[in-house]
Amino acid sequence: MIRFEDVTKVYDTTSRPALDGVTTEIIRGEFVFLVGPSGSGKSTFIRLVQREERASSGTVYVSGRDVARLSSWRVPHLRRDLGVVFQDFRLLPNKTVFANVAFAMQVLGKRRSLINQTVPEVLQTVGLHDKAHRFPHELSGGEQQRVAIARAVVNKPAILLADEPTGNLDPETSWGIMEVLDTIHQNGTTVVMATHDHEIVNTMRRRVVELEAGKIVRDEAEGGYQPAD
Ligand code: ADP
Ligand code: ADP
Numbered sequence: 001m002i003r004f005e006d007v008t009k010v011y012d013t014t015s016r017p018a019l020d021g022v023t024t025e026i027i028r029g030e031f032v033f034l035v036g037p038s039g040s041g042k043s044t045f046i047r048l049v050q051r052e053e054r055a056s057s058g059t060v061y062v063s064g065r066d067v068a069r070l071s072s073w074r075v076p077h078l079r080r081d082l083g084v085v086f087q088d089f090r091l092l093p094n095k096t097v098f099a100n101v102a103f104a105m106q107v108l109g110k111r112r113s114l115i116n117q118t119v120p121e122v123l124q125t126v127g128l129h130d131k132a133h134r135f136p137h138e139l140s141g142g143e144q145q146r147v148a149i150a151r152a153v154v155n156k157p158a159i160l161l162a163d164e165p166t167g168n169l170d171p172e173t174s175w176g177i178m179e180v181l182d183t184i185h186q187n188g189t190t191v192v193m194a195t196h197d198h199e200i201v202n203t204m205r206r207r208v209v210e211l212e213a214g215k216i217v218r219d220e221a222e223g224g225y226q227p228a229d
Pocket of ligand 2: 103
Protein backbone atom coordinates (compact mmCIF):
# COMPACT_ATOMS: atom_id res chain seq x y z
CA MET A 1 0.00 0.00 0.00
CA ILE A 2 2.82 2.41 1.02
CA ARG A 3 6.48 1.51 0.56
CA PHE A 4 9.54 3.64 1.30
CA GLU A 5 12.84 2.37 -0.14
CA ASP A 6 15.89 4.07 1.32
CA VAL A 7 14.12 7.44 1.30
CA THR A 8 16.03 10.58 2.21
CA LYS A 9 14.52 14.04 2.23
CA VAL A 10 16.72 17.11 2.50
CA TYR A 11 14.91 20.46 2.61
CA ASP A 12 17.96 22.54 3.26
CA THR A 13 21.48 21.33 2.46
CA THR A 14 22.92 23.09 5.51
CA SER A 15 20.87 21.01 8.01
CA ARG A 16 20.47 17.29 8.59
CA PRO A 17 18.00 15.40 6.42
CA ALA A 18 14.36 15.47 7.59
CA LEU A 19 14.20 11.78 6.63
CA ASP A 20 17.39 9.80 6.40
CA GLY A 21 17.48 6.43 4.62
CA VAL A 22 13.96 5.33 5.59
CA THR A 23 12.84 1.89 4.42
CA THR A 24 9.45 0.57 5.52
CA GLU A 25 6.24 -0.91 4.21
CA ILE A 26 2.63 -0.40 5.26
CA ILE A 27 0.25 -3.12 4.15
CA ARG A 28 -3.38 -2.67 3.11
CA GLY A 29 -5.64 -2.66 6.15
CA GLU A 30 -3.00 -1.74 8.71
CA PHE A 31 -3.35 0.93 11.41
CA VAL A 32 0.08 2.46 12.01
CA PHE A 33 1.19 5.05 14.53
CA LEU A 34 4.11 7.14 13.37
CA VAL A 35 5.68 8.45 16.57
CA GLY A 36 8.69 10.51 17.56
CA PRO A 37 9.52 13.93 18.96
CA SER A 38 8.81 17.17 17.17
CA GLY A 39 11.15 17.50 14.19
CA SER A 40 11.76 13.76 13.85
CA GLY A 41 10.25 13.63 10.34
CA LYS A 42 6.64 12.49 10.83
CA SER A 43 5.05 15.26 8.76
CA THR A 44 7.67 14.87 6.09
CA PHE A 45 6.78 11.18 5.82
CA ILE A 46 3.13 12.10 5.28
CA ARG A 47 3.96 14.86 2.78
CA LEU A 48 6.05 12.43 0.74
CA VAL A 49 3.14 9.95 0.56
CA GLN A 50 0.86 12.73 -0.70
CA ARG A 51 3.59 13.99 -3.02
CA GLU A 52 3.34 17.37 -1.37
CA GLU A 53 7.12 16.95 -1.34
CA ARG A 54 9.43 14.71 -3.32
CA ALA A 55 12.19 12.51 -1.94
CA SER A 56 15.75 13.76 -2.46
CA SER A 57 16.78 10.13 -2.99
CA GLY A 58 15.13 6.74 -2.70
CA THR A 59 11.65 5.77 -3.83
CA VAL A 60 8.15 6.19 -2.37
CA TYR A 61 5.50 3.80 -3.70
CA VAL A 62 1.79 4.32 -3.05
CA SER A 63 -0.62 1.65 -4.31
CA GLY A 64 2.26 0.20 -6.36
CA ARG A 65 3.18 3.45 -8.10
CA ASP A 66 6.42 5.38 -7.73
CA VAL A 67 4.92 8.73 -6.76
CA ALA A 68 7.94 10.73 -8.00
CA ARG A 69 7.31 9.44 -11.51
CA LEU A 70 3.65 10.40 -11.67
CA SER A 71 3.11 13.11 -14.23
CA SER A 72 1.57 16.22 -12.72
CA TRP A 73 -1.85 15.45 -14.19
CA ARG A 74 -1.79 12.10 -12.41
CA VAL A 75 -1.09 13.54 -8.97
CA PRO A 76 -4.82 14.26 -8.45
CA HIS A 77 -5.47 10.54 -9.08
CA LEU A 78 -3.01 9.68 -6.32
CA ARG A 79 -4.65 12.17 -3.96
CA ARG A 80 -8.05 10.60 -4.61
CA ASP A 81 -6.68 7.44 -3.04
CA LEU A 82 -5.67 9.39 0.06
CA GLY A 83 -7.65 11.20 2.71
CA VAL A 84 -5.70 13.58 4.91
CA VAL A 85 -6.49 15.24 8.24
CA PHE A 86 -4.38 17.75 10.11
CA GLN A 87 -4.02 19.09 13.63
CA ASP A 88 -5.66 22.39 12.62
CA PHE A 89 -8.76 20.94 10.86
CA ARG A 90 -8.55 23.24 7.76
CA LEU A 91 -12.28 23.58 7.20
CA LEU A 92 -13.81 26.16 4.90
CA PRO A 93 -15.13 28.72 7.42
CA ASN A 94 -17.94 30.10 5.28
CA LYS A 95 -19.44 26.71 4.42
CA THR A 96 -21.68 24.55 6.58
CA VAL A 97 -20.64 21.12 7.81
CA PHE A 98 -22.63 19.55 4.98
CA ALA A 99 -21.08 21.87 2.40
CA ASN A 100 -17.55 21.28 3.65
CA VAL A 101 -17.97 17.55 3.15
CA ALA A 102 -19.97 17.86 -0.07
CA PHE A 103 -17.26 20.08 -1.53
CA ALA A 104 -14.79 17.20 -1.57
CA MET A 105 -17.25 15.26 -3.77
CA GLN A 106 -18.14 18.25 -5.95
CA VAL A 107 -14.52 18.82 -6.95
CA LEU A 108 -14.49 15.25 -8.28
CA GLY A 109 -17.62 15.94 -10.30
CA LYS A 110 -19.90 13.62 -8.32
CA ARG A 111 -23.61 13.84 -9.02
CA ARG A 112 -25.79 15.84 -6.68
CA SER A 113 -28.00 12.84 -5.95
CA LEU A 114 -24.98 10.81 -4.87
CA ILE A 115 -23.69 13.71 -2.76
CA ASN A 116 -27.07 14.12 -1.05
CA GLN A 117 -27.07 10.44 -0.20
CA THR A 118 -23.42 10.03 0.81
CA VAL A 119 -22.80 13.13 2.93
CA PRO A 120 -25.45 12.28 5.58
CA GLU A 121 -24.07 8.72 5.76
CA VAL A 122 -20.52 9.88 6.42
CA LEU A 123 -21.75 12.49 8.93
CA GLN A 124 -23.53 9.63 10.70
CA THR A 125 -20.25 7.66 10.80
CA VAL A 126 -18.44 10.53 12.52
CA GLY A 127 -21.40 11.24 14.84
CA LEU A 128 -22.37 14.63 13.42
CA HIS A 129 -25.59 13.95 11.53
CA ASP A 130 -27.46 16.47 13.70
CA LYS A 131 -24.95 19.29 12.99
CA ALA A 132 -25.03 19.23 9.19
CA HIS A 133 -26.23 22.82 8.91
CA ARG A 134 -23.87 24.38 11.44
CA PHE A 135 -20.84 26.44 10.48
CA PRO A 136 -17.35 25.45 11.69
CA HIS A 137 -17.17 28.33 14.22
CA GLU A 138 -20.33 26.96 15.89
CA LEU A 139 -18.61 23.65 16.62
CA SER A 140 -16.16 22.49 19.27
CA GLY A 141 -12.64 21.51 18.23
CA GLY A 142 -13.50 17.83 18.43
CA GLU A 143 -16.56 18.35 16.24
CA GLN A 144 -14.52 20.33 13.72
CA GLN A 145 -12.05 17.47 13.54
CA ARG A 146 -14.93 15.06 12.92
CA VAL A 147 -15.99 17.20 9.97
CA ALA A 148 -12.42 17.14 8.65
CA ILE A 149 -12.39 13.34 8.96
CA ALA A 150 -15.76 13.09 7.19
CA ARG A 151 -14.41 15.21 4.36
CA ALA A 152 -11.24 13.11 4.18
CA VAL A 153 -13.11 9.81 3.86
CA VAL A 154 -16.23 10.79 1.90
CA ASN A 155 -14.66 9.68 -1.41
CA LYS A 156 -13.68 6.34 0.19
CA PRO A 157 -9.90 6.64 -0.07
CA ALA A 158 -7.82 3.48 0.41
CA ILE A 159 -5.55 5.31 2.85
CA LEU A 160 -6.25 7.87 5.57
CA LEU A 161 -3.26 9.96 6.65
CA ALA A 162 -3.68 11.82 9.93
CA ASP A 163 -1.01 14.27 11.04
CA GLU A 164 -1.38 14.90 14.81
CA PRO A 165 -5.20 14.81 14.53
CA THR A 166 -5.61 15.08 18.32
CA GLY A 167 -2.84 17.64 18.79
CA ASN A 168 -5.25 20.51 19.54
CA LEU A 169 -7.77 18.49 21.57
CA ASP A 170 -8.14 17.61 25.24
CA PRO A 171 -7.75 13.94 26.21
CA GLU A 172 -11.46 13.12 26.36
CA THR A 173 -12.17 14.71 22.98
CA SER A 174 -9.12 12.95 21.58
CA TRP A 175 -10.58 9.58 22.54
CA GLY A 176 -13.75 10.41 20.61
CA ILE A 177 -11.61 11.11 17.56
CA MET A 178 -9.73 7.84 18.03
CA GLU A 179 -13.04 5.95 18.11
CA VAL A 180 -13.96 7.52 14.77
CA LEU A 181 -10.56 6.62 13.26
CA ASP A 182 -10.94 3.09 14.61
CA THR A 183 -14.35 2.75 12.95
CA ILE A 184 -12.95 3.97 9.64
CA HIS A 185 -10.11 1.47 9.97
CA GLN A 186 -12.57 -1.33 10.69
CA ASN A 187 -14.46 -0.36 7.56
CA GLY A 188 -11.33 -1.30 5.60
CA THR A 189 -9.28 1.89 5.31
CA THR A 190 -5.53 1.79 5.91
CA VAL A 191 -4.75 4.41 8.58
CA VAL A 192 -1.41 6.11 9.20
CA MET A 193 -1.44 8.51 12.15
CA ALA A 194 1.46 10.71 13.18
CA THR A 195 1.29 11.50 16.88
CA HIS A 196 3.28 12.08 20.01
CA ASP A 197 0.32 11.33 22.27
CA HIS A 198 1.77 8.43 24.25
CA GLU A 199 -1.51 7.72 26.10
CA ILE A 200 -3.29 7.00 22.86
CA VAL A 201 -0.44 4.88 21.48
CA ASN A 202 -0.04 2.93 24.72
CA THR A 203 -3.76 2.22 25.00
CA MET A 204 -4.50 1.31 21.39
CA ARG A 205 -1.53 -1.08 20.96
CA ARG A 206 -1.18 -0.93 17.21
CA ARG A 207 1.87 -1.06 15.00
CA VAL A 208 4.31 1.66 16.04
CA VAL A 209 6.99 3.08 13.76
CA GLU A 210 9.25 5.42 15.73
CA LEU A 211 11.32 8.12 14.07
CA GLU A 212 14.23 9.91 15.62
CA ALA A 213 16.14 12.58 13.70
CA GLY A 214 14.76 11.24 10.43
CA LYS A 215 15.61 7.58 11.00
CA ILE A 216 13.37 4.68 11.95
CA VAL A 217 14.62 3.54 15.34
CA ARG A 218 11.81 1.09 16.17
CA ASP A 219 9.02 -0.81 14.43
CA GLU A 220 6.80 -2.96 16.64
CA ALA A 221 3.60 -4.83 15.81
CA GLU A 222 1.78 -3.87 19.02
CA GLY A 223 3.99 -1.16 20.35
CA GLY A 224 3.86 1.54 22.96
CA TYR A 225 5.54 4.91 23.17
CA GLN A 226 7.61 6.42 25.95
CA PRO A 227 8.64 9.93 24.91
CA ALA A 228 12.05 11.00 26.25
CA ASP A 229 10.79 14.29 27.77
P1 ADP B 1 7.69 16.23 12.74
O1 ADP B 1 6.44 16.13 11.92
O2 ADP B 1 8.11 14.93 13.35
O3 ADP B 1 7.66 17.34 13.74
P2 ADP B 1 8.89 17.33 10.33
O4 ADP B 1 8.79 16.35 9.24
O5 ADP B 1 7.94 18.47 10.36
O6 ADP B 1 8.91 16.57 11.74
O7 ADP B 1 10.34 17.97 10.34
C1 ADP B 1 11.54 17.20 10.19
C2 ADP B 1 12.72 18.16 10.00
O8 ADP B 1 12.59 18.83 8.75
C3 ADP B 1 12.80 19.26 11.04
O9 ADP B 1 14.17 19.49 11.30
C4 ADP B 1 12.15 20.43 10.36
O10 ADP B 1 12.67 21.63 10.85
C5 ADP B 1 12.53 20.22 8.92
N1 ADP B 1 11.52 20.75 7.99
C6 ADP B 1 10.22 20.34 7.93
N2 ADP B 1 9.57 21.00 6.95
C7 ADP B 1 10.48 21.84 6.38
C8 ADP B 1 10.43 22.78 5.32
N3 ADP B 1 9.30 22.97 4.62
N4 ADP B 1 11.56 23.46 5.02
C9 ADP B 1 12.69 23.26 5.72
N5 ADP B 1 12.82 22.38 6.73
C10 ADP B 1 11.73 21.68 7.06
P1 ADP C 1 -6.26 26.09 1.28
O1 ADP C 1 -5.96 24.70 0.82
O2 ADP C 1 -5.27 27.11 0.79
O3 ADP C 1 -6.54 26.18 2.74
P2 ADP C 1 -8.63 25.73 -0.29
O4 ADP C 1 -9.83 26.60 -0.48
O5 ADP C 1 -7.91 25.22 -1.49
O6 ADP C 1 -7.65 26.55 0.62
O7 ADP C 1 -9.01 24.50 0.58
C1 ADP C 1 -9.63 24.68 1.78
C2 ADP C 1 -9.92 23.31 2.32
O8 ADP C 1 -10.69 22.57 1.37
C3 ADP C 1 -8.61 22.58 2.56
O9 ADP C 1 -8.58 22.14 3.89
C4 ADP C 1 -8.64 21.42 1.64
O10 ADP C 1 -8.30 20.22 2.32
C5 ADP C 1 -10.07 21.33 1.14
N1 ADP C 1 -9.98 21.06 -0.26
C6 ADP C 1 -9.49 21.87 -1.21
N2 ADP C 1 -9.49 21.26 -2.39
C7 ADP C 1 -9.98 20.03 -2.17
C8 ADP C 1 -10.19 18.90 -2.98
N3 ADP C 1 -9.89 18.90 -4.26
N4 ADP C 1 -10.72 17.80 -2.44
C9 ADP C 1 -11.01 17.77 -1.15
N5 ADP C 1 -10.81 18.79 -0.31
C10 ADP C 1 -10.30 19.90 -0.81
